[in-house]
Amino acid sequence: MPQKTLVIAEKPSVARDIARVLGCRERLDGAIGGKDYIVSWALGHLVTLCEPDELNPEYKKWRMDQLPILPDTMKTKVIPKTRSQFSALKKLMLSAEVERIICATDSGREGELIFRYIYHQAKCKKPVDRLWISSMTDQAIRTGLQSMRPDSLYDPLYMSARCRAEADWLVGMNASRAFTLRYNALLSLGRVQTPTLNLIVTRDREIAAFVPVDYTEVRADFGDYQGLWLNPEKNELRCYDHELALQIKKQLPKKPAKVIESVREQKKTAPPPLFDLTALQREANHMMGLPAAKTLSLAQSLYEKHKLITYPRTDSRYLPKDMIGQVKKTLRALPAPYAQLAEPIYDAPTPFGRVINDKKVSDHHAIIPTGHKYDLSKLSDPERRLFDMIARRLIAVHYPDYEYESVQVKTQAEQHVFKTEGATPVVMGWRALYTSDSPAKSEEPKVPKLSVGDNRTVESISLKKQKTKPPAPHTDASLLMMMERAGRLIEDEELAESMKDSGLGTPATRAAIIERLVKVGYIKRSGKAILSTEKGQRLIQVAPAEIASPELTGKWEKALSTMAKPHTADELEQLSSRFMDSIRRYAAFLVESGKTAPTDVQFEREQKKGSKKYPPKAVHLGKPCPICHQGEVTMNQKAFGCSRWKEGCKYTVWINTLERAGGPTLNQQMMQTLLDGQPVERKNATITMENGQPQLHKK
Numbered sequence: 001m002p003q004k005t006l007v008i009a010e011k012p013s014v015a016r017d018i019a020r021v022l023g024c025r026e027r028l029d030g031a032i033g034g035k036d037y038i039v040s041w042a043l044g045h046l047v048t049l050c051e052p053d054e055l056n057p058e059y060k061k062w063r064m065d066q067l068p069i070l071p072d073t074m075k076t077k078v079i080p081k082t083r084s085q086f087s088a089l090k091k092l093m094l095s096a097e098v099e100r101i102i103c104a105t106d107s108g109r110e111g112e113l114i115f116r117y118i119y120h121q122a123k124c125k126k127p128v129d130r131l132w133i134s135s136m137t138d139q140a141i142r143t144g145l146q147s148m149r150p151d152s153l154y155d156p157l158y159m160s161a162r163c164r165a166e167a168d169w170l171v172g173m174n175a176s177r178a179f180t181l182r183y184n185a186l187l188s189l190g191r192v193q194t195p196t197l198n199l200i201v202t203r204d205r206e207i208a209a210f211v212p213v214d215y216t217e218v219r220a221d222f223g224d225y226q227g228l229w230l231n232p233e234k235n236e237l238r239c240y241d242h243e244l245a246l247q248i249k250k251q252l253p254k255k256p257a258k259v260i261e262s263v264r265e266q267k268k269t270a271p272p273p274l275f276d277l278t279a280l281q282r283e284a285n286h287m288m289g290l291p292a293a294k295t296l297s298l299a300q301s302l303y304e305k306h307k308l309i310t311y312p313r314t315d316s317r318y319l320p321k322d323m324i325g326q327v328k329k330t331l332r333a334l335p336a337p338y339a340q341l342a343e344p345i346y347d348a349p350t351p352f353g354r355v356i357n358d359k360k361v362s363d364h365h366a367i368i369p370t371g372h373k374y375d376l377s378k379l380s381d382p383e384r385r386l387f388d389m390i391a392r393r394l395i396a397v398h399y400p401d402y403e404y405e406s407v408q409v410k411t412q413a414e415q416h417v418f419k420t421e422g423a424t425p426v427v428m429g430w431r432a433l434y435t436s437d438s439p440a441k442s443e444e445p446k447v448p449k450l451s452v453g454d455n456r457t458v459e460s461i462s463l464k465k466q467k468t469k470p471p472a473p474h475t476d477a478s479l480l481m482m483m484e485r486a487g488r489l490i491e492d493e494e495l496a497e498s499m500k501d502s503g504l505g506t507p508a509t510r511a512a513i514i515e516r517l518v519k520v521g522y523i524k525r526s527g528k529a530i531l532s533t534e535k536g537q538r539l540i541q542v543a544p545a546e547i548a549s550p551e552l553t554g555k556w557e558k559a560l561s562t563m564a565k566p567h568t569a570d571e572l573e574q575l576s577s578r579f580m581d582s583i584r585r586y587a588a589f590l591v592e593s594g595k596t597a598p599t600d601v602q603f604e605r606e607q608k609k610g611s612k613k614y615p616p617k618a619v620h621l622g623k624p625c626p627i628c629h630q631g632e633v634t635m636n637q638k639a640f641g642c643s644r645w646k647e648g649c650k651y652t653v654w655i656n657t658l659e660r661a662g663g664p665t666l667n668q669q670m671m672q673t674l675l676d677g678q679p680v681e682r683k684n685a686t687i688t689m690e691n692g693q694p695q696l697h698k699k
Contacts, residue, residue, distance in 0.1 A: 003099035006092050007039045007131070010105040010114060013304050014136065015041040018104055021141045030088030038092060042105065046086040047117035049169050050075045061662050064181045065698070068174045068591040070584050074166045076121055090122040103151050104131040108313055108363050109564060110508055112154055113161035130154055134311040135370045136304055157363070159576050160564035167191055167556065167583040174587040175547060178594025179539075184657040184693070185603035187539060188520045189590075191553060192505045193513050194539075197522050198548040199482050201532045201540040203474050210470035216245040217464040220411070220418045222257060222456040224448050227411050227418030237419060238466075249461040252413050259454040260417070261410035268401040270354060271430040273317040274366035275393055277507035278484050280312070280386075285477040288385060289528055292476045292511035298386050299367070306379065307372045309390055313508040314364035318357040323365065324350050331395070333371035338391050341433060345398040355397050363564075368394045392433050399430035407447040413458050422447035473529035476514065483510050486554030502554035535603060542601050544593040546586070556583075599691045604652055621668060623675040626692035627651040633675060640671055651692060663687065663696040 007022070009015035015032065019025070024034030031040035052059035052069050054077060059066060078086045092098060101124070105111035119128070128151035133144035168191050175189035215238040218229035228237040229248065239245045275283070277296065284295040299312035319327065327350055331342045350356055369391050376384055402425070409420040422445050425431075472478070483504040505513050514530070517523045522536030532540075540548055556579075563575045620643065625631040628651065631644030635655075642649040655666045663685060664670075670680050674689040681687075686697045 002036075002097075004097055005037050005100045005102060006095075006098045007037055007102040007104050008089065008115060008118070009039065009041045010044065010111055011304070012041045012043070014104070015039045017136055017138075018131075018141055021138050021145075029091075030085050031092060038098065040089050040092055041085075042089070042114055042118060043082045043085055045114055045117070046079055046082050046089070047076050047114075047121045048079055049165060050077045052173060062177050062181055062660050063662065063698075064178065064595060067178055067594075068170075068584075068588045069177075070170065070174075070587065074169065076117055078121060086118065086121070089118060090124075093119070093122045093124040093126070098126065101126050101128045102131050102148065103128055106313070107132045107134065107311060108508065109157050109161035109164070109506070110313075112158045113165065115151075116158045116162070128152075134314075134364050136307045137370050137372050140370070155569070156567050156572055157564050159572050160560045163563065163576050163579050163583075164560050166580065170583055170587045171547070171590065175590040175594065178591045179542070179597065181661055182594050182597050182599075183542070183601070183603045184654070184660070187603065188522075189539070189543060189547060190516075191547070191556065192509070193516055194543055194547045195550040195553045196479070196483060196504055196513055197517055197532065197536050198540050198543075199479060199550060200474050200517075200523055200530055201537050203471060204532045204537070207470045207473065212467040212469070213240065214242070215240045215466050215468065216242050217466055218245050218248055219462045219464070220252065220257075220413065221459045221462070222411060222418075223459050225409070225420055225422075225450075226445075227409070227420040230410070230417045230419045232417070242465075245463050248416060249463055252416065252458045252461050255413050255458050257411050257413040257418075257456045257458050259409060259450050259452055259456070260412045261408070262450045262452055262454075263408045264449075265406045266403065266426070267406050268403050269431075270401050271396045271399055272393065274319070274355065274368060274397060275390060276314050276317045276366060277312055278315070278480050278510065279317060280367060280389070281511065282477040282480050283389060284386060285475055285480075285528070287389070288382065290382070290476075291514070291525075292480055293515050294382075295386065296508075296511045298383050302379075302383060302387055302390075306374055306383070307370060308374055308387055310366075310368055310370060311364045312367055314362070314367060315507045316360060316362045316364060317366045318360040319350075319355060319365045319368070320358050320361045321356055324356065326371075327368070327394070330369055330371035331398070333373070334369060334391060334395075335374070335376055338395065341392070342395050342398075345395065348398050351397060396430040396433050399433065400427060402429040402431040403427035409447060409450055411456065420447055473526075473531055475528045475530060479514065479530055480510055482550070483513075486550050486557075502558045504550055504553055504557065506557075538601050538603060542597045544590065544597075546593075547590055599693060602650065602652065602693070604654075619668065621672050621675065623672060625649060625651050626675070626689075633671070635668055635671065640666070653693060658687065658694060658696045661696050662698075666694065 007015070007018055009018055019032040019034070019039040022034055022037045022039065024032045024037055024039050026033035028038065031038050055071055055075060059069060093101065103112075103115045105115045129148040130151040130153070131144050131148055133140050171191040172189060176187060179187045179189060217237070218239050220227050220229070229239055231238055277299070280299065281292040281295045284290045285292065290298075296312070299309065302309045303312050328346070332346060334342050367390055369387070376387070379387065404426055405424045407420070407422045407424070411418045411420065424446050486502045486504060504510070517536070518525065521533055522539060523530055523532050546552055559575075559579050563572070563579065567575065619635045621633045621635060621640075623633045625633055625642040625644065628642060628644055628649040631642040631649055634641055634643050639655060640653040642651040653666070653671070658664060658666065664682060670687070673680050674687065674694055677689065679686050679688045684699050686699065688695050688697065
């Protein structure tokens with residue numbers, strides 16, 4: 001029997017591209033066959049970690065005394081929804097016809113984990129080579145097939161991805177169960193999602209606590225230029241004393257003025273760096289209003305379907321030295337209208353350091369066009385605009401710096417000083433590629449050439465009442481920046497680059513984290529703004545500071561990034577063991593925090609989708625509300641509440657609040673007994689009332 005090589009891609013579309021290059025055309029069950037190769041595919045994840053009740057049936061009922069759940073080994077299972085494709089893949093992997101396997105899943109941590117889970121679940125022992133490519137063009141696939149390496153060299157990448165998945169399981173499963181049981185409401189906590197939520201809640205609290213301050217902007221017109229009044233006490237362009245502003249307006253017109261300071265400096269602004277995924281998502285949110293998840297989807301389409309850009313799920317903004325020749329070819333292959341823009345820099349040297357830097361290229365290099373010939377009119381409008389951003393950025397990094405003259409002038413009239421700032425372009429450089437939607441700062445007013453001692457007259461004074469503004473709500477762009485920099489507002493690109501390993505999540509997961517927070521009701525979108533909900537705010541109120549800390553989660557991410565770098569087998573084992581031991585201790589700590597979390601915060605229970613919202617046809621129990629002490633406890637078909645709910649009392653006890661913990665459905669008689677301060681005895685448990693909420697105590 002002739003021996004064949006099995007290629008396993010992550011998606012059917014990628015498998016079809018590889019099959020075409022390898023000359024495979026025969027349709028098989030879940031695969032495409034050829035003379036020497038068989039190409040098959042996963043459907044994303046085919047294998048995942050088992051649920052707690054699949055490890056032990058006793059975990060099906062959520063009970064506090066079972067926590068923390070810390071299995072010695074994390075077992076995997078086949079995902080039922082895609083079991084048929086796994087079965088087809090397993091059959092091929094174990095077939096006597098297949099001699100070797102090529103891992104062709106996405107070239108990154110997640111892709112490596114997807115393949116290894118399948119390989120181990122199928123109990124396959126055959127040798128594996130790794131196809132590692134950053135572009136889906138036919139030439140890139142051929143080049144990748146000629147330079148494959150043993151998949152064992154990617155063990156650090158797999159171990160990092162596996163530890164991340166297991167850490168998320170241990171933290172999320174234990175913390176979510178502990179806090180859900182504590183508050184009798186389904187609450188989801190996570191190693192990355194909770195600190196991300198904390199960033200949003202913190203910003204919203206700052207906005208809510210902000211008290212605006214009135215001030216006046218005092219503007220003097222000196223004829224050929226203007227200046228703003230400079231507050232001598234605070235060195236800012238705001239006058240907080242409106243009476244003083246009125247005096248200036250009355251006294252200074254037609255008075256002589258003199259230039260007391262005039263500074264002109266020649267400055268440069270280098271082109272912005274190439275895109276990684278997070279930077280692309282931020283720019284697309286800023287320029288197009290796109291959520292991060294939508295940008296990732298469009299980028300994946302440009303990569304897989306249209307083959308117009310390189311691998312998008314990258315965290316690098318640099319290119320390796322050996323790509324200089326390819327970049328030159330790409331610039332010459334760009335379609336109209338980019339060919340005209342790129343022509344002047346066909347022979348320009350590719351900048352080292354700022355663009356070419358082998359040390360700063362991780363699993364993948366920056367996102368750039370592939371040079372693939374394509375009719376751009378076939379793209380959707382969002383795809384076309386996203387490609388435009390990527391193509392212009394590659395051209396821009398080869399253009400000269402933007403040069404301008406910065407001007408700062410101070411003019412004095414009587415005892416008052418007015419400040420004037422401006423900028424005059426000298427060489428447009430890379431900014432010539434951008435229109436009014438340029439990512440650079442808009443130009444400031446031109447200022448005439450002035451020297452110290454020059455005389456002017458105050459032609460007029462104008463006043464404009466203003467208020468200090470609160471911080472802006474988070475958007476996808478600002479939140480992604482904070483996630484990338486572990487909650488720290490760092491504008492300096494070089495310093496920010498050094499913190500990438502300490503961010504919240506990875507470029508590939510950040511969009512999904514934001515959407516997860518929306519799905520569970522912790523945040524909501526309002527236009528471009530991302531706002532926390534009352535449920536999200538309450539969760540941060542009761543969650544321990546450790547799980548809400550962006551800095552602590554950033555440390556975990558740095559450890560995972562370190563693990564993904566080349567190591568010996570022994571070093572890798574030590575790093576992974578140390579990391580997972582710390583995560584197990586962390587999960588146990590979170591359970592204890594859940595057991596002792598404050599009970600004066602309440603969460604409403606969500607209704608199941610499709611269930612009816614019952615009107616409050618209330619039955620009065622004749623007992624005072626334990627929260628406001630003014631209303632009366634009432635009961636409808638779903639819950640007990642306060643008769644003063646319209647006045648704002650939020651006392652609520654759902655009739656099924658004890659069911660998840662194995663308790664009974666509450667009825668009117670039970671609730672009246674509990675409100676009288678008496679326990680309700682059941683066969684295997686006692687129910688008591690604590691701070692207005694029923695508590696189940698197993699016997």
